[in-house]
Amino acid sequence: MATLTTRALLLGVASIFEPANGYQLRRELLSWGVEDWAHIRPGSIYSMLATFTKQGLLERHDLREGERDVAVYTVTDAGKAELQALLREATVTVNAMDPSAFRVVLSLAPLISRADMLDALRERERRSSDTSAALLERIAFVARGLAPPHVSHSLELELRMVETERAWLAEYIGALESGALAFDGEGFEWSPPENDAGWQMVRESQHYREQLEG
Structure with missing residues (x-):
């Protein structure tokens, strides 16, 4: 699957x-x-x-x-x-x-609306905070000698990755709240260089669209 x-x-x-x-x-x-x-x-x-x-x-x-x-x-x-x-x-x-x-x-x-993106990102931010708290509890559990000590290094790696993302996430959410980037319904002005292979796909898709509409 x-x-x-x-x-x-x-x-x-x-x-x-x-x-x-x-x-x-x-x-x-x-x-x-x-x-x-x-x-x-x-x-x-x-x-x-x-x-x-x-x-x-x-x-x-x-x-x-x-x-x-x-x-x-x-x-x-x-x-x-x-x-x-x-x-x-x-x-x-x-x-x-x-x-x-x-x-x-x-x-x-760009396929997601700004409102939906921000709503989901704020939920991710909340869940990331919960994940950090859970990892800290598990690290403390190991520190009490209740699990092999080497396990703490794996947990600390995951914690640092979560904390790094949380800092990035706060910046990203702030940028979106300030109107940065374009999302669904707002118009997407960026386009690839003229020699980009993607233009061939655009032309082919237009050809198919004309057949379907014809």
Whole structure:
């Protein structure tokens, strides 16, 4: 079963570039380095597309492209709702030892409204504080000789990672409260350089859109 991270990534990229074929989505995801930090196997992308289609999260359209048929995908209303739910879950779930799900949120932030992002970030901030308190209790437990002493080093590593993120999180929330960055519905002005490979995908998606609307 696809993890939260892989589900959010595929639905997110499909939302950005729809309509798109499987090869395009695979190519875009690999350009993000997802093999390394999200542990997505390239070959699994096609099977996930089929699964999401069966689940009603994506809609498949069979179009003619030159001498061959090509399957392109668009995100359904159910898929959009699922993506928002996944992004919120990834935001509020604190896992200092594996931040890959939260990295997906930061990568797909323009798909989230500012209000929803801030609400989820504040919940993450609260849960991070609880995590720090729990780790301190566990470190104190080890210090009383109630667990092997080397365990404290693992706990202290996790605590420092949580505390580092809490400091960063406070700055990030402050920036968003001040109007920094662009979120869903606010207009996204950034665009890649003219020679970026992503423009080819934009042109191909426009071609598919014209066929679907024609």
